[in-house]
Amino acid sequence: MITLPAEVEAANAGLIEAIDDLVAEYGDDRSALIPILQALRQQRRQISDVAMQVVADRLGIPPVDVQGVVTFYHFLDTTPTGTHVIHLCRTISCAMAGMGAIAARLEHELGISFGETTPDGLFTLSWANCIGMCDAPPALLLNRQALARVTPDQVSELVLGLRAEVSGMIGA
Amino acid sequence: MTLATIEAEQGLRAALALDPAGVVATIRESGMKGRGGAGFPTGLKWQLAAEAVAPDGVRYVVCNADEGEPGTFKDRVLLAELPDLVFEGMTIGGYAIGSHEGICYLRGEYVYLLADLEACLERRRAAGLLGPDVAGSGFAFDITIHLGSGAYVCGEETALIESLEGRRGEPRNRPPFPVVSGFRGAPTVVNNVETFAWAAAILARGADWFAHIGTDRSTGPKLLSVSGDVQRPGVYEFPLGVSIAEVIEAAGGHDAKAAIVGGAAGTCVPARDFGRAISYEDVSTGGAVIVVGPWRDLLEVAENLQWFFANESCGQCTPCRVGNVKLLEGIRALRRGELTVQQLEDMVSLGQTMRIASKCGLGQAAPNVLLSIIENYRSEVLGHIPVGAR
Ligand SMILES: Cc1cc2nc3c(=O)[nH]c(=O)nc-3n(C[C@H](O)[C@H](O)[C@H](O)COP(=O)(O)O)c2cc1C
Ligand code: SF4
Numbered sequence: 001m002i003t004l005p006a007e008v009e010a011a012n013a014g015l016i017e018a019i020d021d022l023v024a025e026y027g028d029d030r031s032a033l034i035p036i037l038q039a040l041r042q043q044r045r046q047i048s049d050v051a052m053q054v055v056a057d058r059l060g061i062p063p064v065d066v067q068g069v070v071t072f073y074h075f076l077d078t079t080p081t082g083t084h085v086i087h088l089c090r091t092i093s094c095a096m097a098g099m100g101a102i103a104a105r106l107e108h109e110l111g112i113s114f115g116e117t118t119p120d121g122l123f124t125l126s127w128a129n130c131i132g133m134c135d136a137p138p139a140l141l142l143n144r145q146a147l148a149r150v151t152p153d154q155v156s157e158l159v160l161g162l163r164a165e166v167s168g169m170i171g172a
Numbered sequence: 173m174t175l176a177t178i179e180a181e182q183g184l185r186a187a188l189a190l191d192p193a194g195v196v197a198t199i200r201e202s203g204m205k206g207r208g209g210a211g212f213p214t215g216l217k218w219q220l221a222a223e224a225v226a227p228d229g230v231r232y233v234v235c236n237a238d239e240g241e242p243g244t245f246k247d248r249v250l251l252a253e254l255p256d257l258v259f260e261g262m263t264i265g266g267y268a269i270g271s272h273e274g275i276c277y278l279r280g281e282y283v284y285l286l287a288d289l290e291a292c293l294e295r296r297r298a299a300g301l302l303g304p305d306v307a308g309s310g311f312a313f314d315i316t317i318h319l320g321s322g323a324y325v326c327g328e329e330t331a332l333i334e335s336l337e338g339r340r341g342e343p344r345n346r347p348p349f350p351v352v353s354g355f356r357g358a359p360t361v362v363n364n365v366e367t368f369a370w371a372a373a374i375l376a377r378g379a380d381w382f383a384h385i386g387t388d389r390s391t392g393p394k395l396l397s398v399s400g401d402v403q404r405p406g407v408y409e410f411p412l413g414v415s416i417a418e419v420i421e422a423a424g425g426h427d428a429k430a431a432i433v434g435g436a437a438g439t440c441v442p443a444r445d446f447g448r449a450i451s452y453e454d455v456s457t458g459g460a461v462i463v464v465g466p467w468r469d470l471l472e473v474a475e476n477l478q479w480f481f482a483n484e485s486c487g488q489c490t491p492c493r494v495g496n497v498k499l500l501e502g503i504r505a506l507r508r509g510e511l512t513v514q515q516l517e518d519m520v521s522l523g524q525t526m527r528i529a530s531k532c533g534l535g536q537a538a539p540n541v542l543l544s545i546i547e548n549y550r551s552e553v554l555g556h557i558p559v560g561a562r
Contacts, residue, residue, distance in 0.1 A: 033338035034321060038280075065339075072340040072486075074322030075280045091242045092436070092462055092476045093399040129324060129480055130242040130436075131281045134399035134462070135406045144283045 183375035208364030209458030243460030261368030401465030492535025
């Protein structure tokens with residue numbers, strides 16, 4: 001087992017425990033690497049440097065291999081995401097069906113550009129390549145659920161609704 | 173849709189009544205070629221995997237549910253509406269090649285299908301259709317689902333296997349082919365979602381039924397994903413050999429200027445060629461037909477698709493990694509009116525080099541749409557070049 005500096009280990013106790021739970025669930029074979037990373041990303045919205053080192057240690061592979069995998073796949077990433085992640089499809093059938101107007105409305109409502117997260121940590125806005133919803137364009141993934149035939153006004157409602165949800169929770 | 177009319181487990185029971193070689197023979201007699209795009213004969217693939225040396229008797233059946241080709245969504249519809257038939261086809265494939273383990277590689281973009289698919293597998297286990305004794309035959313087979321993480325190249329079968337093994341999805345050199353050395357070095361059959369569904373249908377209805385639909389070299393019905401400038405986008409079933417015009421008409425695409433057949437990796441077919449057939453011997457496709465209306469700028473289509481390839485290239489080999497970026501820059505310069513005829517010719521020869529020198533199908537197919545646009549719409553393309561630069 002790797003020995004992390006004590007203060008790093010203490011600061012990441014929850015993370016390390018989560019990784020050990022995932023290794024117990026998926027196994028310590030190399031084939032378990034991507035499922036473990038997917039679950040980590042889902043649970044913690046981020047795959048940190050420490051996380052990559054600990055996962056590498058538990059699976060007995062070099063940390064650089066873990067980093068290589070994390071940087072390869074669109075849905076794995078080292079940068080933290082917001083609470084809600086929006087992936088707008090930018091490929092041809094969606095592009096032909098008004099994706100541009102959806103993109104503009106998203107940027108306007110959220111006040112950020114693609115690839116960014118809102119300062120309150122609520123939204124991350126990303127592009128996706130073809131998400132297989134070409135029969136109902138323009139389409140996006142909201143927290144990995146597909147929304148089809150989206151209109152700009154729906155985008156505004158959606159953002160408003162998700163913001164209200166959070167302020168409602170804080171108010172209560 | 174024919175597949176929706178196939179009676180549950182009829183194909184599986186017919187398969188289990190035969191010996192494995194009989195199942196392979198049935199698929200061979202049907203003439204079916206893979207529905208994922210490359211068009212390799214499915215029966216031959218199964219035979220090669222069955223005959224391959226498997227040191228510890230382990231073989232794998234992999235369902236390619238990565239469906240990343242722009243314009244394709246028929247596998248999503250199949251997985252959502254007929255998952256039992258897909259899993260039945262995988263089970264039949266397992267029996268045919270002597271495999272006890274199936275893996276369904278589901279693209280990360282379809283994670284919302286996962287819960288229903290897992291529930292379907294659970295139901296099949298409870299019904300004795302998966303597990304240690306499939307339908308009382310003594311044959312053991314089970315299926316797990318592996319979720320992808322967003323990478324188009326992972327639809328390429330050797331990249332898919334790399335990904336299953338927990339690595340970057342970088343295509344391997346072939347040979348060895350997966351039927352000889354695939355997942356964990358074991359003989360592995362990788363087939364498309366639709367291929368497995370039709371395999372179950374062929375066992376249920378007979379090889380002759382399938383072989384009499386379509387053309388001599390492209391047998392059977394095919395699901396087509398029709399999108400773009402049409403009134404009724406969706407999944408359509410046609411016998412292979414259908415004309416592009418018929419498909420577009422069924423979906424309500426009037427005055428179409430062109431169709432991108434085969435998705436980003438396909439080819440741009442101009443309206444004057446809509447009489448051509450969708451088949452392995454004419455215009456081949458995994459099922460995507462993207463219809464382009466008369467008002468569209470085809471270079472806009474080309475730019476969108478070239479960006480896709482530049483973004484999805486795994487970066488392993490130079491012609492693809494650098495070539496896609498160069499072609500994208502060239503298309504942009506052309507659209508700005510900043511390209512010369514000589515530079516356009518250079519783009520064409522770069523595209524031709526990529527076709528030959530790229531390691532996998534991604535880089536080999538990446539210049540296709542652009543090259544077919546330049547070839548078929550020469551005057552329109554040249555119109556973007558300033559007079560002084562011609
Ligand atoms: C870049 C690339 C992406 C591919 N994506 C897919 C895919 O999403 N689904 C698929 O079935 N085949 C895909 N293929 C083809 C597979 O490599 C393989 O030929 C296919 O899964 C075999 O199944 P089939 O014979 O049943 O068609 C892709 C090939 C390449 C080069
Ligand atoms: S052709 Fe492109 S995707 Fe294929 S191996 Fe080369 S760089 Fe990777």
